[in-house]
Amino acid sequence: MLKLFGREWIRKGIRTAASTAMGGQFRSNLWDPVLIVAQIIVLQSSFYLCLGLWIFFLDVIGRFDVSLDQMFTQSDLGLYEDSGRTNIIAYALNSLTCAFILWFVVGRTRQCLDFAATVHIGHFIGCIIFTGHVPQTFWWWMTNIICVALMTVLGEYLCMRSEMKAIPLMGQRVDL
Amino acid sequence: MYTLLSGLWKYLFQKDEFFVLILGLDNAGKTTYLEQTKTKFNKGYKGMNLGKVTTTVGLNIGKIDLGKTRLNFWDLGGQEELQSLWDKYYAESHAIIYVVDSSDRERIEESKAAFDKMVVNSSLHGVPLLLLANKQDLQGCMSLGSVKDVFNPIPQVVGDRDCSTEAVSALRGDGVYEGINWLAECIKRNVVSRPPTQKEIT
Numbered sequence: 001m002l003k004l005f006g007r008e009w010i011r012k013g014i015r016t017a018a019s020t021a022m023g024g025q026f027r028s029n030l031w032d033p034v035l036i037v038a039q040i041i042v043l044q045s046s047f048y049l050c051l052g053l054w055i056f057f058l059d060v061i062g063r064f065d066v067s068l069d070q071m072f073t074q075s076d077l078g079l080y081e082d083s084g085r086t087n088i089i090a091y092a093l094n095s096l097t098c099a100f101i102l103w104f105v106v107g108r109t110r111q112c113l114d115f116a117a118t119v120h121i122g123h124f125i126g127c128i129i130f131t132g133h134v135p136q137t138f139w140w141w142m143t144n145i146i147c148v149a150l151m152t153v154l155g156e157y158l159c160m161r162s163e164m165k166a167i168p169l170m171g172q173r174v175d176l
Numbered sequence: 177m178y179t180l181l182s183g184l185w186k187y188l189f190q191k192d193e194f195f196v197l198i199l200g201l202d203n204a205g206k207t208t209y210l211e212q213t214k215t216k217f218n219k220g221y222k223g224m225n226l227g228k229v230t231t232t233v234g235l236n237i238g239k240i241d242l243g244k245t246r247l248n249f250w251d252l253g254g255q256e257e258l259q260s261l262w263d264k265y266y267a268e269s270h271a272i273i274y275v276v277d278s279s280d281r282e283r284i285e286e287s288k289a290a291f292d293k294m295v296v297n298s299s300l301h302g303v304p305l306l307l308l309a310n311k312q313d314l315q316g317c318m319s320l321g322s323v324k325d326v327f328n329p330i331p332q333v334v335g336d337r338d339c340s341t342e343a344v345s346a347l348r349g350d351g352v353y354e355g356i357n358w359l360a361e362c363i364k365r366n367v368v369s370r371p372p373t374q375k376e377i378t
Contacts, residue, residue: 031183031377040177111179118177 042105043098043115044122050097054090062086072130074140088143095147099154109163112155113148120148183377191246192372194363197265199294200275201287202254205310207232209275209346210251214238216352226347231255242360245372259290266299270363270370271306273355275346276327278309279317284326291327302369304338304362306355313345338362 051071059066064083070076070090077091078084098119106115123144127135135141198206207229215223217240231253238249250265252258274294276287291307294300309323318326320343327341340358344351363370 029378031179031186033180033183036180036183040180114178121177 039105039115040118040122043101043119046101046105047094047098047119047123050101051090051094054093054097055087058086058090068130072127074127074131074135074137077137077139077143079139084139088139091143091147092150095151096154099151099158102151102155103158103162106155107159107162109156109159112159113152116148116151116155119151120144186377190375190377191241191244192367193246193248193375194270194372195248195250195265195268196271196273196359196363197262197269198249198251198273198275199262199290200254200308200310201277201283201290202231202256203280204254204275204277204287205346206251206254206273206275207236209273209308209310209344209352210236210238210249212346212349212352213240213249213356216349217242217356233258240356242357245360245364247356247360247363262294263297263299266297268373269300269303270366270372271304271359272300273306273308273359275308275310276323277311278319278323278343279311279314281318284318284323288326302337302366304359304366305340306359307339307341308346308351308355309341309343310346312343312350313348319343338365 048071055070056066058064059070062082064086070083070087076084076087079088095116098116102112102115106112124135127140198210200206208226211223211226211229214221232251233253235253236249236251238251240247240249250269252262252265272294274291276291277283295305307323307327309318309320311317312320320341324341340355342351342355342358344355346352
């Protein structure tokens with residue numbers, strides 16, 4: 001197992017992140033567990049960071065009380081109350097923001113669904129830990145499924161755009 | 177997470193890949209031996225008609241699984257012009273099978289010369305070697321003892337490696353099991369100096 005972690009993964013991770021935004025580079029297809037775990041952690045953290053920011057903004061605008069329950073409690077999602085509606089909007093905006101983070105951190109079209117689902121599975125587990133039971137309301141499931149879809153589709157679109165870019169072969173050292 | 181888990185699965189269950197060269201003069205029975213090996217070790221593999229084996233141009237490849245190890249065979253063409261290609265494979269091989277046609281007394285010296293040239297190659301240092309006296313099913317063939325006598329000065333050249341000789345009949349399939357199993361054991365013993373080729377996990 002030691003061999004797995006002996007790689008120069010930091011250098012590779014930075015390069016992956018940088019090159020996805022720039023586009024136009026050959027990329028390693030090797031299985032790199034350290035890189036994947038790091039990507040999952042980064043995505044999970046930024047998911048909660050952005051969700052927190054969006055909820056905070058919308059709370060300030062809508063003059064609701066800011067509370068952690070809004071992130072993790074199923075009863076705070078729904079179309080029948082103003083606060084519930086704002087929350088759903090925060091979730092939707094968050095998944096769009098996370099698609100950009102997905103583009104920057106992962107940058108692979110075929111891995112978008114994988115990572116988007118992983119983030120939401122993480123969130124699902126987070127909800128269970130916070131409330132102590134599995135979320136049961138229709139709106140919680142609805143919101144999250146739509147969020148996965150939004151994040152995947154926008155992420156794939158962004159990644160595909162940079163993956164389609166031409167890879168220049170002349171005038172620079174090519175790292176095949 | 178899917179990528180992570182599927183990669184982990186591949187990592188845990190990947191087989192150790194080894195490469196085995198099958199060498200020998202033309203018409204010694206290398207391709208037949210390979211076909212026989214594939215038939216015996218791969219369940220459900222319907223071998224080709226052994227009567228229809230012709231001259232190998234280029235190479236034939238074969239693959240067998242023995243538990244957690246996978247043996248890949250490279251059966252190279254044995255004609256004189258093709259022998260110059262042999263040494264391109266030496267650095268990446270983990271074992272050598274050298275097939276001798278023991279019914280062909282006229283060319284046994286030629287076989288010995290090709291063998292000597294091969295065995296002293298430095299990229300083959302320490303690689304297990306299996307010498308097969310093939311075509312034991314034919315009448316009037318040389319016995320394993322007399323083939324051994326011809327190849328006798330082996331000890332000095334062979335040096336520090338596992339080495340075995342065996343009488344086989346590739347056509348009938350006699351002695352194929354024992355040879356391959358012996359070779360697999362030697363490859364595993366030699367794994368420190370010749371580690372298995374790792375397939376990259378994508």
